[in-house]
Amino acid sequence: MEEIFVCSSRNCQMIMQKLLRAEWITWTPGRGRGNRSLLSFRQNREELLLQTAKSHVEKGQLKEAIQFVDTYTATDWERAQFHEWLGKQFGYQPLFIHNQRVDTVRLFFPYPFFCLDPAQIQYSFQKHIVNQLFDRLVRFDKEKQLPEPSLAHYWEANSEGDVWRFYLRKGILFHHGKEMNAHDVCYTLFRLKQLSTQLPGLSSYEAIRKVVNTGEYSLEIELHQANHGFIHYLASERASIIPKGICEEMGERFSLQPLGTGPFRVERNDCDLLVLHAHDTYFQGRAHLDQIELWVVADEELTRKSVSEDAYNIHLGAKTEQETSWKSITRQAVGCKMLFWNRKKNGWGCNERFRQALFSAVDQKAFLEQLGNENMLPADRLIGGAVEAPREAASKEEVNSLLQASGYKGEAIRLYTYSFQRNEQEAEWLAKQWEQFGIRVEITVFAPHEFGSTEFFEQADLFLYYQAADENKELFLLEMYASPGSILRRYFSQELNRKIDDDVPGIVQEAAASRRLARLERLEQQIKQNWTVQFLYHRHECASYHPSLQGVTLNALGWVSFKDIWFQDKAANSV
Incomplete structure (x- = not known):
């Protein structure tokens, strides 16, 4: 033995x-x-x-x-x-824990939730979970395209737009039982101001000059200069309100198990599993489900094998052939897959003729025909409806003329992307397309959590990236084009960034939202004409689910909102 x-x-x-x-x-x-x-x-x-x-x-x-x-x-x-x-x-599971029924939905997810601190989030899946854990002073109504009350029941701004006053609801509790008040809001916004010089995504909050509480449930924000659109920054997930002093008290644990006022609280978060439990005293009504479990499984093939047709399940994507009785829901995501140049590098991205040649060689029509599906629509802007007809590649003569004028001699162009959805497949297709015109491209693929770090990208020439957003069109465009820390602005040339910075004060000082939006769209057109960014497609997001699950909706991030999901027992259908 x-x-x-x-x-x-x-x-x-x-x-x-x-x-x-x-x-x-x-x-x-x-x-x-x-x-x-x-x-x-x-x-x-x-x-x-x-x-x-x-x-x-x-x-x-x-x-x-x-x-x-x-x-x-x-x-x-x-x-x-x-x-x-x-x-x-997986799917809906009525568990019994300590002799109590716990209505649970278990889902697969490919990545761990390594950071849920609202101030530090980068990706759409982080934003979605933050929305389940936190609330902001205001929320955004996607239909009206206007901010609406949330933690604040009323607000006002002076005529110049540089002083904002907010009045808070009473009796709203954080997950640990403390009542939310103006001290918590001031702490949150002052923290964003402090971090704005360290974290690229928070540069917009440098606009705050000071924040003071004018009472237990009221506060005043003073800005360095007029900004009639500042309310939109307060509707961002990054401006989620946290308890005063919680970051100092919890240290690094706050990123994994933060405390907010939202409909769910974190019960467990590690490399294997994220468990969210319903916040019983949520001020906008308790969630129908008791618990959400997100199990980390990186293998998509394994996930597909482990989805049972008979389970009361829900998953992102279209129905499979076996899920004939299931329901599905679709909506257009407010975001875009795009190519953009690293104009900070002294390389081919600084050569306008070469930028034009490479983008002109992209056949958007063939790209969508060969790689696309019914959920992909051709794009010519960051946000908005699909174009009537996709672009076709320019002729070889036209591209060769631009390449000759640029002085290109076959040097390797470094394309960087990250392992998510179909980025690798799309990058390889584009590289083969460019090869037909004599343009040599080398592809580097990073993990998603590495892609936001600038230290990896000093050698990159070009990026393939999908930018998701929320329903707030003005906020989306402000964060992408007006914020110096956006993924695009980090790689624009100094000249282009100076031009944008000169335009931004005039944009945000416009009192009418329609005028601010129109000027942001004009700014986008100027960036496009510079051959710095090329938009490839918008994507419809889809979710499929067992018919016994009710209240299933998709948000603009392409995720299912957890708060309103509930299970309709089969016995109830027979009544």
């Missing part, structure tokens, strides 16, 4: 005792010299494999369960048994 277990006699005896206590084996020692001992297995091998894998899952250790199954299963049938069982553990 020592040879089988590859251990000492003493450790072998300990292992045997554990197996006996678990009732996996029986052991009858042979008595006397020459009489062999008898070892009998009491458990079926396949049952033990499944039982052990299930035990890992029940502890929230999905990665360990998958690794165990991949390592020890001998047949496809054994693996299929595990995936069939796993699929039935």
Whole structure:
């Protein structure tokens, strides 16, 4: 037995005792010299494999369960048994914890939620979770395109637009039970002002000169200069209100388990699992579900295998062939896949003729025909409806003429993107398209959390990027074009950034929202004419779900809003 277990006699005896206590084996020692001992297995091998894998899952250790199954299963049938069982553990699950029913929805997600601090979020999935955990002073009505009351029930600005006063609702509680008041709002906004010089995404909050509470439930914000659109920055996820002193109290833990006033609170957040529990005293009404679980699974093929048609499930994307009875919902995401140059690098991005040649060689029509689907629409701007007809590539003669004028001699162009959705496939298609015109492109793919760090991109010439947004069109354009810290502005040339910075004060000083928006759109056209950015497509987002799930809606980030989901029991349908 020592040879089988590859251990000492003493450790072998300990292992045997554990197996006996678990009732996996029986052991009858042979008595006397020459009489062999008898070892009998009491458990079926396949049952033990499944039982052990299930035990890992029940502890929230999905990665360990998958690794165990991949390592020890001998047949496809054994693996299929595990995936069939796993699929039935996801979707809607009425759990019983401490003898109490906990209505739960379990979903797969490819990445861990490594940062949920509103001030530091970068990606759409982070924004979505922040929306479940926090509230802002105001929220944005997508239909009216106007801010509406949220934590603040009323606000006003002076005629110049450089002083804003807010009046807060009473009785709103944070997740740890403390009542929200003006001190918390002042702390939040002052923190954004302090961080605005350190974090690129917060540069807009440098506009704040000072914030003072004028009462327990009122405050005043004074700006350095007039900004009639400043209210939009207060509707941003980054301006989510947090408790006074919480960052100093919690330290780094705040990024993983922050405290807000939103409809859900964080109960667990690690590399395996994010658990959100309903905030019972939420001021806009408690969520119907008790708990949301997001299990981190990077393998899309594994996720597909583990989705059960019979489970009360929900997933992003179109219905599969097996999900014939399921429902689906679709909406156009307010965002865009685009190419943009690194104009900060002293390279081919600084050569206007070459920028024009490379963008002119992109056949948007062929790109969408070969890589697209019914959810992809041709784009010629960052936000807005699809164009009537997609662009076709310029002729070889025209592109070659531009390349000759640029002085290009076949040097490698470095295209950077990140591993999300279909970026790698699209980057490879574009590289082959450019190769037909004699343009050589090398592709580098980063993990999503690395893509926001500028230290990686000093050598990049070109970026392939999808920018998601929310329903607030003015805020979206302000953050992308007016904010010096946006992903685009970080790589614009100094000359272009100076031109934008000269235009921005006049834009935000416009009292009429329609005029501000019109000027932002004109600014976008000027950037396009500079051959710095090329817009490829907008994308319809889709979610599919079991018909017993109700209240399913999609937001502009392409995510399902958790607060209003509920389960309609089959028995109720027969009434």
